[in-house]
Amino acid sequence: MNLTLREALLAFRRAPLLSALSVTTxxxxxxxxxxFGLVAVNLQGALRTVAERVEIxxxxxxxxxAEAITLTLKDIEAFPGVSGATYxxxxxxxxxxxxxxxxxxxxxxxxxxxxxxxxxxxxLKPGFRDAAHVNAIADMLRDFGFVDDVxxxxxxxxxxxxxxxxxxxxxxxxxxxxxxxxxxxxxxxxRMAVLQRSREIAIMRLVGATxxxxxxxxxxxxxxxxxxxxxxxxxxxxxxxxxxxxxxVRVLFFSHVQALAIVVFGTLIGLMGSLLSVGRHLRRV
Amino acid sequence: xxxxxxxxxxxxxxxxxxxxxxFHIAKGEFAFLTGHSGAGKSTVLKLIYADERPTxxxxxxxxxxxAELRQRDIPMLRRRLGIVFQDFRLLEDRTAEENVAFALEVxxxxxxxxxxxxMRVLTQVGLAAxxxxxxxxxxxxxxQRVAIARALVNEPTVLLADExxxxxxxxxxxxxxxxxxxxxASGTAVAMATHDLDLVRQAPYRVIELQEGALVFDSAVxxxxxxxxxxx
Numbered sequence: 129m130n131l132t133l134r135e136a137l138l139a140f141r142r143a144p145l146l147s148a149l150s151v152t153t154x155x156x157x158x159x160x161x162x163x164f165g166l167v168a169v170n171l172q173g174a175l176r177t178v179a180e181r182v183e184i185x186x187x188x189x190x191x192x193x194a195e196a197i198t199l200t201l202k203d204i205e206a207f208p209g210v211s212g213a214t215y216x217x218x219x220x221x222x223x224x225x226x227x228x229x230x231x232x233x234x235x236x237x238x239x240x241x242x243x244x245x246x247x248x249x250x251x252l253k254p255g256f257r258d259a260a261h262v263n264a265i266a267d268m269l270r271d272f273g274f275v276d277d278v279x280x281x282x283x284x285x286x287x288x289x290x291x292x293x294x295x296x297x298x299x300x301x302x303x304x305x306x307x308x309x310x311x312x313x314x315x316x317x318x319r320m321a322v323l324q325r326s327r328e329i330a331i332m333r334l335v336g337a338t339x340x341x342x343x344x345x346x347x348x349x350x351x352x353x354x355x356x357x358x359x360x361x362x363x364x365x366x367x368x369x370x371x372x373x374x375x376x377v378r379v380l381f382f383s384h385v386q387a388l389a390i391v392v393f394g395t396l397i398g399l400m401g402s403l404l405s406v407g408r409h410l411r412r413v
Numbered sequence: 414x415x416x417x418x419x420x421x422x423x424x425x426x427x428x429x430x431x432x433x434x435x436f437h438i439a440k441g442e443f444a445f446l447t448g449h450s451g452a453g454k455s456t457v458l459k460l461i462y463a464d465e466r467p468t469x470x471x472x473x474x475x476x477x478x479x480a481e482l483r484q485r486d487i488p489m490l491r492r493r494l495g496i497v498f499q500d501f502r503l504l505e506d507r508t509a510e511e512n513v514a515f516a517l518e519v520x521x522x523x524x525x526x527x528x529x530x531x532m533r534v535l536t537q538v539g540l541a542a543x544x545x546x547x548x549x550x551x552x553x554x555x556x557q558r559v560a561i562a563r564a565l566v567n568e569p570t571v572l573l574a575d576e577x578x579x580x581x582x583x584x585x586x587x588x589x590x591x592x593x594x595x596x597x598a599s600g601t602a603v604a605m606a607t608h609d610l611d612l613v614r615q616a617p618y619r620v621i622e623l624q625e626g627a628l629v630f631d632s633a634v635x636x637x638x639x640x641x642x643x644x645x
């Protein structure tokens with residue numbers, strides 16, 4: 129085992145440029161995958177927040193007495209899937225707008241009358257936030273005579289979800305293309321290593337080394353390059369994340385499991401590249 | 414030990430490397446394989462260490478049937494053989510000691526015993542003092558001794574030598590040949606391919622002569638002498 133490891137490590141010293149090239153390619157392919165992965169992870173995060181906030185807002189016709197509305201809140205809360213219903217008066221809506229839309233504070237202060245309608249905000253229980261339930265509840269709200277319009281965030285959720293899937297798909301396609309290139313480059317380095325060491329391999333065979341024993345250092349060498357590439361990719365992704373997080377917007381990074389998955393994937397690419405190459409070339413030596 | 418029965422070996426591109434070759438080398442025997450270049454000496458050795466497979470007949474080497482040997486069993490056969498070549502085939506970037514140890518390491522021998530075994534065989538071939546030398550720092554004769562030490566370190570039952578003195582001057586040739594005789598005297602069978610007839614005449618060993626792939630003379634059969642084949 130010691131000999132195998134030593135042989136595998138020796139490859140880096142024998143062909144440093146080629147080794148660096150294979151590590152870089154793997155790192156780059158995984159970095160691309162990682163960047164799109166980051167986008168997907170962050171969209172997923174945003175989606176979760178949005179999904180938690182999926183609520184239905186029923187705008188009330190102007191002039192509806194507040195008492196009439198508060199009386200119906202109990203009925204609305206009794207709907208299946210509804211976890212709570214709150215009445216937001218016209219004044220409360222304006223106050224909230226003043227607090228939240230700081231940029232427009234001056235505009236809002238100079239308003240002669242309040243343009244914002246009163247509304248009922250309906251919160252949904254988890255499990256009732258899908259399109260079918262949201263639509264059903266919205267329909268029931270529309271049945272109230274004083275309800276002017278019903279809005280809900282479903283479109284948003286769907287758009288975000290599509291975007292997340294797109295980011296993931298692009299990441300996978302581009303990443304896979306680079307991974308393919310990485311496998312070919314690893315295969316080439318293994319080929320050169322095998323040819324470079326053909327004498328040694330021939331002698332190993334003569335003294336009774338098994339094929340597995342001869343192959344192992346090459347596989348290990350490929351796996352190590354992949355591992356290294358994966359680590360570099362995670363480091364690069366983290367650097368990109370830090371820059372974006374500090375200077376642009378607050379974003380999320382991969383979980384430990386996701387980061388580990390990138391490294392494992394890199395190792396597999398390296399292993400695959402050497403596995404596909406070593407058997408073929410050993411037979412020729 | 415080594416038994417050829419009506420062995421044929423055809424080249425892939427046509428032509429026969431060996432034609433109906435039969436002989437038997439007993440345990441502990443010393444046999445010369447002679448003949449001109451291209452007569453089939455190397456092919457016989459390659460068949461013994463399963464680098465080639467017979468296209469006809471049967472090759473048996475210490476219990477293995479070379480024709481039917483599975484690819485993954487070839488290493489097991491080779492671990493029972495020691496093989497020495499004209500061009501030594503040492504690794505240039507390793508010392509004499511490391512070259513010999515290599516043969517043990519690749520067979521998965523326990524590390525603890527390697528060093529002692531290596532020094533023992535280096536002492537046996539008279540190179541203990543040059544264990545740390547690289548092949549380029551050694552003379553041809555010394556390099557061949559390292560190769561022989563490497564062949565011996567796995568304690569083979571047969572030592573195969575393909576023109577082991579082909580690249581050596583007369584003095585080194587005598588030394589290496591004497592070493593092979595000593596090895597044989599301690600019980601290891603030796604099959605040595607050579608076209609150095611002076612060497613063949615020096616010793617009362619069995620001679621198997623090949624000509625264009627056919628066995629044309631076998632001293633054990635054609636002129637049996639009591640002393641040619643040591644008792645097994």
